[in-house]
Amino acid sequence: xxxxxxxxxxxxxxxxxxxxxxxxxxxxxxxxxxxxxxxxxxxxxxxxxxxxxxxxxxxxxxxxxxxxxxxxxxxxxxxxxxxxxxxxxxxxxxxxxxxxxxxxxxxxxxxxxxxxxxxxxxxxxxxxxxxxxxxxxxxxxxxxxxxxxxxxxxxxxxxxxxxxxxxxxxxxxxxxxxxxxxxxxxxxxxxxxxxxxxxxxxxxxxxxxxxxxxxxxxxxxxxxxxxxxxxxxxxxxxxxxxxxxxxxxxxxxxxxxxxxxxxxxxxxxxxxxxxxxxxxxxxxxxxxxxxxxxxxxxxxxxxxxxxxxxxxxxxxxxxxxxxxxxxxxxxxxxxxxxxxxxxxxxxxxxxxxxxxxxxxxxxxxxxxxxxxxxxxxxxxxxxxxxxxxxxxxxxxxxxxxxxxxxxxxxxxxxxxxxxxxxxxxxxxxxxxxxxxxxxxxxxxxxxxxxxxxxxxxxxxxxxxxxxxxxxxxxxxxxxxxxxxxxx
Amino acid sequence: xxxxxxxxxxxxxxxxxxxxxxxxxxxxxxxxxxxxxxxxxxxxxxxxxxxxxxxxxxxxxxxxxxxxxxxxxxxxxxxxxxxxxxxxxxxxxxxxxxxxxxxxxxxxxxxxxxxxxxxxxxxxxxxxxxxxxxxxxxxxxxxxxxxxxxxxxxxxxxxxxxxxxxxxxxxxxxxxxxxxxxxxxxxxxxxxxxxxxxxxxxxxxxxxxxxxxxxxxxxxxxxxx
Numbered sequence: 001x002x003x004x005x006x007x008x009x010x011x012x013x014x015x016x017x018x019x020x021x022x023x024x025x026x027x028x029x030x031x032x033x034x035x036x037x038x039x040x041x042x043x044x045x046x047x048x049x050x051x052x053x054x055x056x057x058x059x060x061x062x063x064x065x066x067x068x069x070x071x072x073x074x075x076x077x078x079x080x081x082x083x084x085x086x087x088x089x090x091x092x093x094x095x096x097x098x099x100x101x102x103x104x105x106x107x108x109x110x111x112x113x114x115x116x117x118x119x120x121x122x123x124x125x126x127x128x129x130x131x132x133x134x135x136x137x138x139x140x141x142x143x144x145x146x147x148x149x150x151x152x153x154x155x156x157x158x159x160x161x162x163x164x165x166x167x168x169x170x171x172x173x174x175x176x177x178x179x180x181x182x183x184x185x186x187x188x189x190x191x192x193x194x195x196x197x198x199x200x201x202x203x204x205x206x207x208x209x210x211x212x213x214x215x216x217x218x219x220x221x222x223x224x225x226x227x228x229x230x231x232x233x234x235x236x237x238x239x240x241x242x243x244x245x246x247x248x249x250x251x252x253x254x255x256x257x258x259x260x261x262x263x264x265x266x267x268x269x270x271x272x273x274x275x276x277x278x279x280x281x282x283x284x285x286x287x288x289x290x291x292x293x294x295x296x297x298x299x300x301x302x303x304x305x306x307x308x309x310x311x312x313x314x315x316x317x318x319x320x321x322x323x324x325x326x327x328x329x330x331x332x333x334x335x336x337x338x339x340x341x342x343x344x345x346x347x348x349x350x351x352x353x354x355x356x357x358x359x360x361x362x363x364x365x366x367x368x369x370x371x372x373x374x375x376x377x378x379x380x381x382x383x384x385x386x387x388x389x390x391x392x393x394x395x396x397x398x399x400x401x402x403x404x405x406x407x408x409x410x411x412x413x414x415x416x417x418x419x420x421x422x423x424x425x426x427x428x429x430x431x432x433x434x435x436x437x438x439x440x441x442x443x444x445x446x447x448x449x450x451x452x453x454x455x456x457x458x459x460x461x462x463x464x465x466x467x468x469x470x471x472x473x474x475x476x477x478x479x480x481x482x483x484x485x486x487x
Numbered sequence: 488x489x490x491x492x493x494x495x496x497x498x499x500x501x502x503x504x505x506x507x508x509x510x511x512x513x514x515x516x517x518x519x520x521x522x523x524x525x526x527x528x529x530x531x532x533x534x535x536x537x538x539x540x541x542x543x544x545x546x547x548x549x550x551x552x553x554x555x556x557x558x559x560x561x562x563x564x565x566x567x568x569x570x571x572x573x574x575x576x577x578x579x580x581x582x583x584x585x586x587x588x589x590x591x592x593x594x595x596x597x598x599x600x601x602x603x604x605x606x607x608x609x610x611x612x613x614x615x616x617x618x619x620x621x622x623x624x625x626x627x628x629x630x631x632x633x634x635x636x637x638x639x640x641x642x643x644x645x646x647x648x649x650x651x652x653x654x655x656x657x658x659x660x661x662x663x664x665x666x667x668x669x670x671x672x673x674x675x676x677x678x679x680x681x682x683x684x685x686x687x688x689x690x691x692x693x694x695x696x697x698x699x700x701x702x703x704x705x706x707x708x709x710x711x712x
Contacts, residue, residue: 342679
């Protein structure tokens with residue numbers, strides 16, 4: 001589509017104006033054409049009526065007596081309308097002024113002809129057809145190339161055809177009238193179009209006035225004062241919809257900014273703690289106030305804190321990449337039951353350390369499609385959480401099963417549990433059930449991001465994660481993933 | 488195998504990354520010379536692919552600096568201008584190979600394999616250790632006559648082990664070469680993958696080839712009797 005880009009894209013006002021003008025032009029063309037054709041047919045039919053009347057008048061004036069056509073008073077004032085054979089041939093000065101009348105006898109020979117009529121190229125049909133009873137009408141050209149409308153009808157007496165009368169009139173006048181009309185239309189049209197364009201431009205500007213107001217209002221709202229909103233007009237129109245949409249957008253932006261600020265604040269707080277520990281331990285070591293054998297314990301503490309810092313940074317990176325949509329998941333076929341068994345086996349040392357027994361039920365074949373490493377992280381995070389928040393002598397149960405179209409992982413512990421009011425925020429970043437971080441925090445690498453990562457990975461696999469809990473009784477995390485059916 | 492690709496053409500860079508990732512390599516893509524140098528100095532890459540015309544620092548300069556700082560990984564140059572002078576300059580700056588644009592991705596893959604091989608003792612596309620055979624072109628593996636199917640991470644881990652037979656590979660080294668560094672719990676995950684590999688390799692009672700060296704890591708080694 002790049003190549004089709006217009007060099008200078010037109011503004012919406014100009015575009016609207018052009019559209020209005022184009023539509024106006026089309027409408028005017030249609031109206032003009034209609035008017036012109038109607039006018040033309042009207043003129044032509046009135047001309048025809050006049051011709052027919054004239055022919056009727058002349059016909060009424062002629063009678064036949066013993067095979068000879070007799071003319072009475074009505075035709076006397078037609079100049080040059082004499083018996084054809086008696087007339088002196090004088091070419092008419094002007095066909096326009098000429099009166100075009102011809103009378104023919106029953107056998108088709110001209111009896112009387114006005115001089116101007118002689119100039120016409122009259123087709124045979126115009127005589128033959130009236131003689132058979134039907135009137136004839138048509139356009140013929142004069143010697144000078146002008147169009148003449150000709151009307152022929154039979155002369156009848158006692159229902160007998162006794163001859164033909166032909167009456168013609170020049171079309172020049174009608175044509176010049178039509179031409180005048182066309183030129184007037186063509187003269188007026190651009191003026192109307194111009195006025196129409198200006199009016200449409202003004203109308204478009206007026207229509208955009210509320211939007212301009214919105215723009216000004218939105219411009220005032222900067223990053224700092226996201227709590228402001230644009231004014232919502234009362235009229236139920238597009239501008240109101242736009243204002244509402246803008247406000248919704250600002251609303252979600254504000255919330256996103258708040259989340260971001262809180263996230264940064266939480267993250268820096270979380271990062272500061274291990275750094276402070278590392279610094280103080282390192283300073284102690286540097287001051288050489290400790291005995292050589294204490295150095296190793298200091299170094300071990302520094303190492304532990306550095307490790308925790310590393311984990312925290314890894315988790316932050318994972319989440320920020322996930323937010324950016326940069327993390328790509330592989331889509332491999334995975335034996336989920338095997339995966340859970342293998343992960344549970346690797347957490348045995350931690351379970352032993354925590355004095356918690358882990359019971360794994362994964363005997364069913366459960367296949368899913370997904371990213372193996374990421375799913376391992378899900379299981380590890382849930383299992384580690386369960387172990388860390390369960391008292392000594394407690395139990396953690398891990399179950400994998402296939403339920404209809406779902407692969408289900410249940411991690412159930414007999415741990416300290418989570419209060420109901422804390423459940424909704426549980427999957428939020430840096431949310432901790434125990435803000436004091438007393439419970440086994442010392443041996444934990446828990447960053448407070450584990451459950452957020454679990455939720456993200458499960459959602460990215462098209463699954464869901466839920467939690468049920470009772471304080472003092474324990475918690476149950478249930479992960480559901482789309483089950484891969486064996487084909 | 489972790490590969491750094493420095494290519495400023497947005498489409499080409501992404502394509503190279505995609506193609507190499509489909510071959511189970513781990514790929515970091517940068518578009519600036521400075522970024523390429525910083526990452527090249529910080530990470531133990533198996534291979535670096537450098538475009539000569541990079542914004543910031545030219546590919547030649549990046550290569551010169553890396554060699555100056557004693558980084559020995561193979562470097563493959565991509566040049567749009569296939570002139571002799573450019574190729575000579577690239578090789579003289581410390582490059583190991585060059586490829587003129589436009590190139591066929593199959594050739595890129597083959598050259599990448601060749602350069603990775605150069606670092607190891609193996610000189611063909613087919614890696615062998617005892618009765619274990621790995622075809623790095625097709626990602627097929629055999630134990631004796633038995634064909635074994637691996638997931639992409641399993642394959643990448645086994646290939647890494649096979650390129651470094653009898654060497655003790657620490658969890659950190661494995662993590663850096665097989666996984667993105669933002670994955671947590673890597674020691675557990677590596678443990679799981681080693682377990683998977685052992686299960687698949689010894690499915691018919693064959694002797695175990697992957698030894699765990701307590702506290703240090705893993706080693707591809709002849710089975711102890």
